[in-house]
Amino acid sequence: MGFALFIIALTAANLISKEANRSVFVWATTGELAPGQIIQESDITPASVLLAQSAKNYLSASAEIVGTTVLTKISAGDLIPVAAIGAGENLVNQRLVPLTIEISDLPISLVRGDLIDLYAISKSNAKEVNAPALLASAITVEQVLERNNSGVVSVLVILENEQVLPTLNFLSDSRLILVRTR
Secondary structure, three states: OHHHHHHHHHHHHHHHHHHHOOEEEEEEEOOOEOOOOEOOHHHEEEEEEEOOHHHHHEOEOOOOOOOOEEOOOEOOOOEOEHHHEEOHHHOOOEEEEEEEEEHHHOOOOOOOOOEEEEEEEEOOOOOOOOOOEEEEEEEEEEEEOOOOOOOEEEEEEEEEHHHHHHHHHHHOOEEEEEEEOO
């Protein structure tokens, strides 16, 4: 009789434990994601979490989100909220612009997903002192190509349509400087 009660209690505890632990798989980030960034497979990982009623606010790991665009900043290791990403077709106001920057004019550990400010200093007349011009602020780095011995680094940034032409106008006679924002 005692042994039967023990088995019943153990079974009941197991069933209650299973019923209380309703974990779900949702997407989490493997690194920082910045607005405008296109989500790649290496940016996400499924995570098993216990979310009661708030599970609907996060993207299920069964959802296909590779190729979608990040709308708000998501920190490394965070769960991805439904409202933080959008379809790429809706964001036609953004362009990928390649910049060639001297290695001394960008942060040493600049990586994909960093937010930066882009400044230009005129180099046409060395005798005149020209104030730096802020070309764009809080823009996202999409890609940093490997640094080599040439002294320059190619950086692919995401600019709004209205920022592209003013930025391109400064490229021919200006020194570009990237400043990381926090």
